[in-house]
């Protein structure tokens with residue numbers, strides 16, 4: 001393992017002090033370092049998605065002639081294909097950017113199903129994009145060499161270059177812990193309350209990360225009625241669009257989306273699609289902890305957005321902000337009435353249950369059961 005400070009020293013010697021991206025648990029220690037040292041010895045911009053991060057680093061280069069670093073999990077690499085090929089590519093504007101890509105699902109390692117395909121194709125995708133890369137080993141001398149090779153490439157060829165980060169490259173960085181928020185409700189309590197008050201006919205589409213795992217655990221410990229959930233374990237930000245697609249085809253079925261604040265921000269445009277097509281049976285609940293908790297609790301930008309105003313301005317029927325469970329209980333009749341689209345933002349404190357379970361069957365089996373429930377159940 002290497003220390004975050006040693007890694008930063010190498011970057012700094014090469015004038016690399018600008019960072020933007022979306023966090024990954026693969027390098028959560030490194031992100032702690034960045035957050036703690038921003039804005040004193042470096043600058044970090046929390047992006048809404050990886051595509052945007054590439055564009056921000058492009059703007060940084062245009063304005064300063066300096067190279068920005070874009071960090072991401074390899075799941076975000078797919079999102080960057082468009083700006084990499086149509087903005088940064090050497091056949092277009094030739095924009096030098098250093099990418100740090102967390103390698104989930106590396107062949108031969110154990111990882112969750114949503115990481116398998118991207119894990120397999122990460123290096124070949126970079127080859128296809130004609131982006132040179134180096135896999136970083138925990139050896140400071142070799143990292144020094146790789147970074148100088150990258151810098152030479154950025155200077156001479158003026159295109160993107162990638163550093164591939166495997167889990168456990170970075171030593172623990174003991175920072176002052178990432179700041180808590182001041183909210184009262186735990187996600188577990190909010191989920192328990194909602195589940196006890198939604199009707200048994202409602203389906204739930206849950207977002208990537210801990211949220212799906214907590215919902216899974218709720219069902220697993222009680223009725224094992226997983227067939228009423230679609231656990232959107234990958235494809236971060238897409239839960240509300242999946243819900244919209246279902247809600248429009250099944251107008252008599254209440255579709256409830258359990259969303260994260262980071263996920264909702266990642267695909268912010270979906271508010272406009274939901275508002276345009278206005279399914280009355282659509283309820284979106286954002287569990288807002290102002291953080292990407294699933295990858296280590298790094299901040300999202302949700303502290304500076306009013307989701308309720310966004311939803312109302314996008315043509316949702318109603319929107320509610322909840323800070324205590326009593327407020328949530330007042331909204332339940334509204335959810336039941338079914339005059340959507342409705343947005344509910346529940347401000348939740350950080351923290352997760354210990355040893356949270358993960359869906360253990362093949363995702364396709366859950367999907368088949370879910371589709372069967374949607375089709376068979378009382379013509380809904």
Ligand SMILES: Cc1ncc(C[n+]2csc(CCOP(=O)(O)OP(=O)(O)O)c2C)c(N)n1
Pocket residue numbers: 022023024073075076079207208209210211234235236259260261262263264289291292293294295300
């Ligand atoms: C495109 C993409 N980028 C990054 C990730 C890694 N990732 C998984 S969960 C997560 C955080 C989700 O944050 P939020 O929606 O706020 O939910 P929370 O983790 O706080 O429950 C991230 C960044 C991913 N799965 N997909």
